[in-house]
Amino acid sequence: MLKWLVIVAIGIVIYRYLSRDSDANKPKSEGNGVTMVQCASCGLHLPQGEAIPDEGRWYCSEAHRSTGVKTLQAR
Ligand SMILES: [Zn+2]
Numbered sequence: 001m002l003k004w005l006v007i008v009a010i011g012i013v014i015y016r017y018l019s020r021d022s023d024a025n026k027p028k029s030e031g032n033g034v035t036m037v038q039c040a041s042c043g044l045h046l047p048q049g050e051a052i053p054d055e056g057r058w059y060c061s062e063a064h065r066s067t068g069v070k071t072l073q074a075r
Contacts, residue, residue, distance in 0.1 A: 040069045 041064035
């Protein structure tokens with residue numbers, strides 16, 4: 001009887017350790033999964049989720065999207 005209690009207790013400890021470990025890994029993988037894009041107007045790097053897509057290019061703000069790539073081409 002005691003033998004089974006010990007086995008169950010060890011199983012719970014291992015289960016908690018593994019589930020806590022996998023939870024700790026989740027934010028890490030999400031952090032690595034963020035794709036950085038470059039603003040076609042000013043060259044600023046920002047996460048793809050915050051960038052504004054337009055005709056296959058990325059922009060950091062609505063103002064730069066309306067300006068387009070003219071700024072970089074003029075230089
Ligand atoms: Zn910009």
